Amino acid sequence: MCLILNIHSYSQYYETGQEPSNIKWYSYQTENFTIIHQQDFTNNAILIGNLLEQAINKYPDIKIKRRLKVVIHSSSISSNGIVAWAPARMELYPIFEPSASGNHPFEELAKHELRHVVQLRRVNKGMTRFLSFIFGEHIIGGILGLYIPMWFLEGDAVVEETNGTVSGRGTNADFTVQTRAMLLNNKMYSFNKMSMGSYKDNLPDAYEFGYTLLSYTDNYKQSELRDYPIVNSGKNPYAITPFNKGIKKSTGLSKRKYYNKVFNELQKNLKAEQNTKTFESYNSLNQRKKNHNNNYINPFTYNNNLYCLKTGQTSTNQIIKIDNNKKEKCILKIGYENSNRIYSNNQFITWSEIKYDVRWTNRQYSIIKIYNLKTNSIIKLKGNTRYFSPAITNDGNKICVVEYTTTNNVVLKIIDVKTNKTIKEKNFGNYANINHPSWNKDASKLYFILVENNAKYICSYNLENDSLTYHFGGVNKGIEYPVVYDENKIIYSAINKGIRNIYLFSLDNKKHYKLTNTMYGATLPFVYADTLYFSKFNYYGYDLAKIYIDRTQLEEVVFESNIEIRDSKSESLLNMYDTIPINKIKRYRKGTHLFNVHSWAPFYYDLDKYTANPGLTLISQDVLSTTISKLYYEYNSEKNYNKAGFNIEYKGFFPVIGFDSYLLNKNISNTKRYNLYYNSAYFSIPLFFKSRNSNFNIGISSRIEDYRYKNLITKNTKEKFYASSNRIFFKHSIDKTQNDIDSKFMQYLDINYKLSAFNIYSYKFDENVFAIKTLFNFPGIFNHDILKLRFEYQKNKFDDIYYFSNIISIPKGVADFFDENMATYSIMYATPLLYPDISIGSIAYIKRIILNPYFENINYGKGLKHNIYSYGANLTTETHLFRTIFPFEIGVRINKVYNENFYTSYFIFNIMIQ
Incomplete structure (x- = not known):
């Protein structure tokens, strides 16, 4: 979920990509929005439109004179949303997520993205509104991007979704765990470093950092803090620091002092709370290198060997094996795993992975891959599927998947691995969601997390009699990743008293038992015999740990359970599915909407050539x-x-x-x-x-x-x-x-x-x-x-x-020339020298220094007998100027051409837009 600003590339404004040309689009209008969607997504589009109207009713001061266009990309398999200005529109990628909260995902999406619309409307005041008549829509996004930091934009939107839903991200201990670990480890960094990031330290992202600052309400009015800095930046963009002045007016402090106050008090409160609790320490099964902020997750064993998924700041996704000396060996590199879990059973491991369409950016697939640790072979289920959360049986013959259809129906499927045919399926409709199914030992039942009615449940599905049983739940405790310990015990991960840990649930006596007691969190359990493997969180990321499950020393805990309310679904949400008359839903023909003038200027400009006339x-x-x-x-x-x-x-x-x-x-x-x-x-x-x-x-x-x-x-x-x-x-x-x-x-x-x-x-x-x-x-x-x-x-x-x-290319420093035959070669070496993370006041923040020595040569003439060469080095910094969102490459080049007796220096200045 994000806000896209006016960062130009090749004279184009931001575009997310396209759907296949044969897709037919439809649209309908609400009071404030035009909802554009595909035909099979009509019912869900109606729900989204109603949720957006419900969300905007909270802001009586926001008047949308022209309906905002909302484009729904239902062919995507990634849950996300953007609000882009120039042209003004909202784009939604609605799909249930494998590790979702208890909320309906459309509800969170609508509130989060609508808040970005409010931000843009609030900045369009005063001088910015006057400039918008001269320059069009791009000046609004430009002012927002120039003055408002990303942590504020995204943190504000997370506050909105948290305040407006039952279990938004801010209520989830996982969301703020990096901040907790940082403060409890006495890792207090400068405001510039926290807001602009680091290559060497593990920091909260813009969403977490912004939420922490903006949700802090002691002695401050949260609504003023979230609104006034944006309004002031829009009204007074000619001021040197309008955003800072907005922070100071709403809090009485500069943003740096406000940050120090919030984080110092938060650290004090966290340490006071920590002193009232006792935690257990668990030895790490992996060896973490210095300044390698990676995650070791999804532990599993085979033939007495320990395996896991390694990913993070200095590692791409890879399955590794860890020996008794904690030495790592890469077994398999994988793509983007999108179910937040790798499932293992005996010699088989399986996961879901994004498959991109070769041409259409907004059409993706989620495919299932299976790796055999015994034969070192990999297979994938056939077809361009939308399968998630796979779980394979012990013999490798059957696999369970969760399918999210393009109509957003959730279907539990059992598939024959060899024939690729569906053996059994159960449709849960488009209101409930299924997370991370797990087989019992004889593959007669599946245990999983069922998400419905703003709550989570541990459920089982009996394949023999087609019955669904609710075992525990009804409230959102962040329960995830159920695994079968034996036929009457389920091990799962849940949040209790602000910390995620591993618990055991007895199906016989309906009691819960605490298995881990970590300071920051434990998740992704794997059980072999009576040994529990899991991933434990610390400041540097997730590490692997294990404990022996002593059945005689289990600590009972009490969880609230409200299974009886599962049939009384949220009437307010269900009513939003009400059908709109068919004559209100019309074809949206691309051919009649090709031209949409959104921005203009009373002068000519060419962004590619940096010219204006x-x-x-x-x-x-x-x-x-x-x-x-x-x-x-x-x-x-x-x-x-x-x-x-x-x-x-x-x-x-x-x-x-x-x-x-x-x-x-x-x-x-x-x-x-x-x-x-x-x-x-x-x-x-x-x-x-x-x-x-x-x-x-x-x-x-x-x-x-x-x-x-x-x-x-x-x-x-x-x-x-x-x-x-x-x-x-x-x-x-x-x-x-x-x-x-x-x-x-x-x-x-x-x-x-x-x-x-x-x-x-x-x-x-x-x-x-x-x-x-x-x-x-x-x-x-x-x-x-x-x-x-x-x-x-x-x-x-x-x-x-x-x-x-x-x-x-012509060698650096050599004047451009022409010949019938020309051949060049060059050698360049790039090495990061330092990660200083230093600030020069509010002018610059330097994240990285890179050295690039090079040698370049060109041969020309008949037989390529003549040559000219040059050599030198670039010394550049990756720097944020004036706390801008995107960094700049700033540095110097020292170059020498072969026949010159002197060195030439050049200034390097580039915008680093990924």
């Missing part, structure tokens, strides 16, 4: 992100020309197609004046594949250009120029960790061919250029170092008057 710019993008267009006029006094044109790109077909056109009027002198009529058409096919931890990008593109000159003095119209550009590229890379500078293994191949035909006056010429570019990444000496090798070749056909610009 007198003129006019109009920007359009439809809310489905299929059509992006621009209409503009430019007057350039320096080069003495007028230029008017437009461009349009359509991404709704499998190939992306586009068209550019402009008229340029240029005065060279009193005797030389001409018009240039330019038209071009192009297509591209961007493809993406992912297999486990490998990523594959393939692209094919072609552009045809037509230039027609008209001499306004001689009236000659015979001057023409045609050009064609063609490209195909391939890229393979493995997943990178958070701390990696780039992918450690990468291969890139880029083939370009351009050709042209001239007919200017009586001069005719055919030109072409062919180029091959390659790039290879390899691991360096230390963990996050990268060695980059680049090889490029270019063959030109040109004369001294007309020629294409170079496609290949």
